Amino acid sequence: MVADRPGEFDLIREFFAPLAKDPGSLGLTDDAAVLTVRAGHDLVLTKDMLAADIHFFSQDPPEAIAAKALRVNLSDLAAKGAKPRGYMMGLALPSDWSPDWLEGFCAGLADDQKAYGFDLLGGDTIRSFGGLLVSITALGEVPCGKAVRRSGAQPGDLLFVTGTIGDAAAGLQLRFDPAFGQDRTLSAADEQYLRDRYLLPRPRTTLAPLLLEYANAAMDISDGLIADCGHLASASEVDIVLDLDKVPVSHAIAKINANSQDDFLRCVDGGDDYEILTCVSEANAEQFSKHATAVGCPLTLIGRVDQGTGIVTVTKKGTPIHMDELGGFRHF
Amino acid sequence: MVADRPGEFDLIREFFAPLAKDPGSLGLTDDAAVLTVRAGHDLVLTKDMLAADIHFFSQDPPEAIAAKALRVNLSDLAAKGAKPRGYMMGLALPSDWSPDWLEGFCAGLADDQKAYGFDLLGGDTIRSFGGLLVSITALGEVPCGKAVRRSGAQPGDLLFVTGTIGDAAAGLQLRFDPAFGQDRTLSAADEQYLRDRYLLPRPRTTLAPLLLEYANAAMDISDGLIADCGHLASASEVDIVLDLDKVPVSHAIAKINANSQDDFLRCVDGGDDYEILTCVSEANAEQFSKHATAVGCPLTLIGRVDQGTGIVTVTKKGTPIHMDELGGFRHF
Known part of the structure; x- marks a missing residue:
């Protein structure tokens, strides 16, 4: 800096x-x-850049922009089983920044540093000719050789996901189209919930130690549940069967599903969930679930891993459905 | 990525x-x-962001932009005595990028990876609504506790600088004002030399092991020689006496000095040199100089460190000159 x-x-x-x-x-x-890395530990490094009006809205509260910039990176660290250690921040500030705005942004960073137990290590600040851009390199530690990868899924593993899926995508859609909620009978509280889920990811840092202990593979869901199942299957050279009926959804997304399967699928594969997708052996599954409950991390069994070559099959009521049969299915 | x-x-x-x-x-x-950090080593991390038309010109060759993005970071690692280990890259690409351009950019990265012995570890690529932005976090290793800091200068130390000073600032000025050279009787070869010095920093990586062995303090010169002497003096809580007559300059900068002391000072404190400023005890100075020569790194004694509070005195023919007496001295 x-x-x-x-x-x-x-x-x-x-x-x-x-x-x-x-x-x-x-x-x-x-x-x-x-930085002195803790003895017996590897360093895990991840970088996500966020730009105004691509990854957040310029008019979002600066505290929320700061939190999102850190949390999308913390989510990657959590998925690898890593404990956050610090971060480097590059900030390209538009010429119209104000001290008030930057104070809010730094207050957002400070709150999350405290909440997640890591600190700013260094960085760089430059002018931006475009909008605000935040470039975070986050650093975490895992015991040597233990980082959880996308590529470790084994045939026979069970597929779990944390939290609920589709909220952030619906929340984003509400930002673009305020009528989206009324058309789908969402209450004001539903809408607020979904908008908040888009604004503020909740990285599953409490699950990280359990992933280290139990998971064969894990990743965070940023591109969309089905797409990310594909990435995991492909990296692990396995097939994945995903039971759409089991995908955990919030009350608000359930309402959207009752209204339109197309909208439901767009939400479920919309991305920005920052929940964790993980593959655990059948032998470990019960202990893993039990411990996840104990640390307050909601976990749902949504499918299984088969021998294969990277193909994802989505089933509904036990029957495979082909993606091209999903009617109007496409991203918003 | x-x-x-x-x-x-x-x-x-x-x-x-x-x-x-x-x-x-x-x-x-x-x-x-x-990343597994080498046993007995600390990790050194630095981040410099470069944005189009602030830190480079959009029309510069992509190979040169890539090289500059890496080298300004490598220069920081070298000043700390660190051996490059890898880097994370954030890239915000403007919508008009072409495969040819990106191929050139990556060829520039590949050449420097080979030259400096480090590799891409990960990163992120996003769209840019402004121009190109490159955000590098570079990682290096130093033996534990041995990173060379700005803050270690001791009264009695001798002040050295590598290479020649002022070339990049003159090269930049030539980009803005093509008549700058003619007015100052620079030859075409002088101009080419200065432009190249602006375009492509040469990080002094060969000096890093010698800094570890001999230096009490070091930093790279990016803000300008006099300004950076101030930063070092301030961090070390010492005074620095800088002998302007001893500052090493190229043939081209010597011509500029013969023509106008103001222009000379603007170049000397213009920044972007990416040379190393370092403080070495008198007892170590001879060995340090000898070894620097042996590794082909030009080194010049330009001043000394005194007890003090962070004040820099610039002398000329042995007489202190006050910055406000330097006539038209200001940055271009």
């Missing part, structure tokens, strides 16, 4: 230095951060 | 996966990279 013009030093001192509590950040006064 | 839309998978497979030779990258097929 080294300045390339005087204004940046003020930014660092006033806004960013209070976020850099890890001694490795060197107080953001040096060219680089220095 | 996980895709959030189908086109990104093609980008990863076609352009980025060939750059990810480190097994820790997991072939860019997972949510994250996994």
Whole structure:
């Protein structure tokens, strides 16, 4: 977080230095951060960039933009079984930024640093000729050789997912089309719930230690449940059978399903869920579920892993349905 | 480097996966990279973002943009004494990118990966509504506790700088004002040399092991020699006396100095040098110089460190000059 013009030093001192509590950040006064990885641990690194009006709306509260930028990265760390350790932040600020806005943004970072137990290590701030852009590299630690991969699913594994699926996609659709809710008999409370689920991902960090212990493969769901089942199946060189009837949904998404299967499928495969998809052996499944319940992480069995070559079969009432038979199924 | 839309998978497979030779990258097929830091080593992390028409010109060759994005980060690692280990790359691509352009960009990355011995570990690619933006987090390794800091300078240390100073600032000025060279009797070869020095930083990676062995403090010069002396003095809580007559300059900058001291000072404190400023005890200075020569790194003694509070005194013919006496001195 080294300045390339005087204004940046003020930014660092006033806004960013209070976020850099890890001694490795060197107080953001040096060219680089220095990190001692815990003995016996590997470092897990992930990078997600978020840009205004692509990944969030410019007018979203700055606290929420900051939280989302951290949490999409924390979700990746959680899926690998990693404990958050720190992050590097690149920030391209549009010329119309205000101290109030940046104060809110940094308050959002500070809250999540506290909630998830990690700190800013360093970074860079530049001007943006476009809108705001936040580029986070998040770092986590896992015991050596234990990072949970997409590629470890085994035939016979059971397929689990956390939380509920489709909320964020519906929440995004409500941002684009405020009439979407009325047309589908959603209550004001439903709409608020869905909008909030889009605005603020809840990374499943509490599941990370259980994934380390029990999972053969895991990933977070960002592209859409069905698409991400495909990515996992393909990386693991297995087939996946996904039971659509078992996919856990909120009250609001259930209403949408009752109204239109097409809309339901668009939500379910809409992405931005930041829930975790994981494959666990049948022998481990009961212990895994029990411990997930104990840490307050809702978990649902939604399918199984078969021998194969990366094909996903979606079933409904026990019968396979082909994606091209899903009627108007396409993303919003 | 996980895709959030189908086109990104093609980008990863076609352009980025060939750059990810480190097994820790997991072939860019997972949510994250996994890195085992060498035993007995700390990780050094640095992040510099480069944006079109701020840090480079959009019409620069893509190979050069890629090289600059890596090298400004490699320069930070070198100043800390770190050996490059890998990097995470965030890329915001404008809508008018072409496969030819991206091929050139990746060829530039590949060449520098080979030259500097490190690989792409992961990242993210998004659309840009503005111009191209490259966000690199570079990772290096140093023996535990040995990272060279800005804050270690000791009274009595000698102040050294690598290479020549001011070339990149003059090269940038030539880009803005093509008549700048003629007015200052620069030859076509001088101009070409200066433009190239702006376009392509040469990070002093060969000096890194010597900094580890001999330096009390070091940083790379990106903000300008005098400004960065100030940063180092301030971080170390010492004063620095900088002898302007000793500052090493190229033939081209010497011509500019002969023509106008103001222009000379603007170049010398113009920044973008990516040379290394370092403080070495008098006892170590001779060995340090000898070894720097042996690895082909030009090194010049330009000043000394005194007890103090962060003040930089610039001297000329042995006499201190105050910055406000430097006439028209200001950045271009």
